[in-house]
Amino acid sequence: MAKSDSSTDPASAPLPARRRLLDTATRLFYALGIHAVGIDRIIAEAGVAKATFYSHFPSKDDLVVAYLEEQDRIGRAAVAALPKLPPRRMLSAILGRISTAGMAGDFRGCPFLNAAAEYTDPVSPVRRAIDARRAWYHGVLRDLLAADGDPAPEVTASLLVALSDGLLEIAYLDDPRSVPALIEAGLARLLVAR
Amino acid sequence: MAKSDSSTDPASAPLPARRRLLDTATRLFYALGIHAVGIDRIIAEAGVAKATFYSHFPSKDDLVVAYLEEQDRIGRAAVAALPKLPPRRMLSAILGRISTAGMAGDFRGCPFLNAAAEYTDPVSPVRRAIDARRAWYHGVLRDLLAADGDPAPEVTASLLVALSDGLLEIAYLDDPRSVPALIEAGLARLLVAR
DNA sequence: ACACTACCAGACAGGTCTGTATGGTTCAAC
DNA sequence: GTTGAACCATACAGACCTGTCTGGTAGTGT
Structure with a gap:
C-alpha cells in the first residue's frame, strides 16, 4: 500500500479540492452568512464537482464545522505567535x-x-x-490575569470576553475607528490596579 | 370616507390578522433565526391566508423590519417606564x-x-x-453618564454598549447565572469614581 | 339589496435547497 | 498496460423558498 512513503502522505498535504472548498466556503460564509450560501454556489466558485464535495464533507454542516474549526486554529496560532511580554502587554x-x-x-x-x-x-x-473557541479564549485571558495578580481572574476574564464580543459588534455595526481607544480605556478600567 | 370616525379607527386598533402574524413571526424569528423560518410556516401557525399576509406586508423583509421595530418599541417603553432614580441607579x-x-x-x-x-x-x-436601536441605546447611556458627571460620556457609553452586547452573548452562549455579578462588577469598574 | 372590506383556502410559477446517482477524464503507481 | 484514486460535469429527486393569483365567505355600512 506504500503507506510508509512520506513524500506523498495525503494526511500532511491537504488535497487541492478540499482546500479550495474550504477557502471558498470561508469567504462566502463569513461575507454573506451561512444559511444564505448554498452548496451549489460554493462548488461553482471553487470549481469542484458536487460528488467531490460530498466525498470530502458528508453534509453541509460538516463544512460549517470545518470552517469554524479552521478559524479557531488560526486565532490560536496568532495568539501563540505573539512575542512573550508581561501579562498586561499580552492582554x-x-x-x-x-x-x-x-x-x-x-x-x-x-x-x-x-x-x-x-x-x-x-x-x-x-x-x-x-x-470550544469561547472556552479557550476565556482561559487565555484568565491565566494572564492570574499571572498579573488579579484577585478574581475568572470574573475579570469574563468581563474581558464580554468587552471583546461587544467591541467586535461595535467594529461591525457602529464605527471601527473608535475601537482602539475603547480597547485602551476598557483595559485601563477593567484591570484592577486600584 | 368616514376617516373622522374614531370608534373604528383602524390605525389605533391593530387588526387581528396582522397582530397574529407579527406575534408568530416574533416567536419564530427569535427562536430559530430569520432565514430559517419561511412565510409558509408563519402563516400556517398564525392561521392566516397567504394573500392576507401579503396585503399587510409587501415582502418578508417588511415583516422582519416590523418585528425589529416592535422589539425596539418594547425596549424603549420598558426603559421609559423605569422609576426615576439617580443616574447610577438608572444605569x-x-x-x-x-x-x-x-x-x-x-x-x-x-x-x-x-x-x-x-x-x-x-x-x-x-x-x-x-x-436606530443601537443609536438610541447609546444615547440613553450617554445622557445618564453626562448627568452623573462622567468627563467622557461618549467613551463610557460606548464601553457600556460593548459590555451590554457582550453580556447578552455570555447569557446566550455561556452561563446566564454569571451575568448579574458581571453587571455589578462591570459597572463598578467602568463608571469613573476615580 | 348592494357594495365594500377583511379574511381564509389553495393552486401555481419559477427558483433554490440538500443530497444522490451516473458517466467520463486525468494521472500516478505498479 | 492496467488498475484505482481523485476529480469534473450534469441530471435528478424531493422538499422548500417567495410571491401572485383565483375564488369563496362573513360582516358591515348605506
Whole structure:
C-alpha cells in the first residue's frame, strides 16, 4: 500500500479540492452568512464537482464545522505567535487584534457570534465548536490575569470576553475607528490596579 | 370616507390578522433565526391566508423590519417606564434588564445582533432598524453618564454598549447565572469614581 | 339589496435547497 | 498496460423558498 512513503502522505498535504472548498466556503460564509450560501454556489466558485464535495464533507454542516474549526486554529496560532511580554502587554496585544481585524474593509464581525446567531441547537456540532473557541479564549485571558495578580481572574476574564464580543459588534455595526481607544480605556478600567 | 370616525379607527386598533402574524413571526424569528423560518410556516401557525399576509406586508423583509421595530418599541417603553432614580441607579436598572432577560429559559441572545448576523447589506432597511436601536441605546447611556458627571460620556457609553452586547452573548452562549455579578462588577469598574 | 372590506383556502410559477446517482477524464503507481 | 484514486460535469429527486393569483365567505355600512 506504500503507506510508509512520506513524500506523498495525503494526511500532511491537504488535497487541492478540499482546500479550495474550504477557502471558498470561508469567504462566502463569513461575507454573506451561512444559511444564505448554498452548496451549489460554493462548488461553482471553487470549481469542484458536487460528488467531490460530498466525498470530502458528508453534509453541509460538516463544512460549517470545518470552517469554524479552521478559524479557531488560526486565532490560536496568532495568539501563540505573539512575542512573550508581561501579562498586561499580552492582554493589550490580544485585545488589539480586534481593532486590526475591524479596520479591514470586509470586516463583518465575529465568525463565531455570527454562526451562533444562525445555529439554535446548543448541542449541535456547530455550537460545540463555538463553545470550544469561547472556552479557550476565556482561559487565555484568565491565566494572564492570574499571572498579573488579579484577585478574581475568572470574573475579570469574563468581563474581558464580554468587552471583546461587544467591541467586535461595535467594529461591525457602529464605527471601527473608535475601537482602539475603547480597547485602551476598557483595559485601563477593567484591570484592577486600584 | 368616514376617516373622522374614531370608534373604528383602524390605525389605533391593530387588526387581528396582522397582530397574529407579527406575534408568530416574533416567536419564530427569535427562536430559530430569520432565514430559517419561511412565510409558509408563519402563516400556517398564525392561521392566516397567504394573500392576507401579503396585503399587510409587501415582502418578508417588511415583516422582519416590523418585528425589529416592535422589539425596539418594547425596549424603549420598558426603559421609559423605569422609576426615576439617580443616574447610577438608572444605569444599574437598564443593564439589569440583561440578566432578567437572560434568565428566561427561551433566551436566545439579542434579536438585533442576531438579525445583524444574517443581514449583510449595511444600507438595508433591516440594518437601518438595527442602527436606530443601537443609536438610541447609546444615547440613553450617554445622557445618564453626562448627568452623573462622567468627563467622557461618549467613551463610557460606548464601553457600556460593548459590555451590554457582550453580556447578552455570555447569557446566550455561556452561563446566564454569571451575568448579574458581571453587571455589578462591570459597572463598578467602568463608571469613573476615580 | 348592494357594495365594500377583511379574511381564509389553495393552486401555481419559477427558483433554490440538500443530497444522490451516473458517466467520463486525468494521472500516478505498479 | 492496467488498475484505482481523485476529480469534473450534469441530471435528478424531493422538499422548500417567495410571491401572485383565483375564488369563496362573513360582516358591515348605506
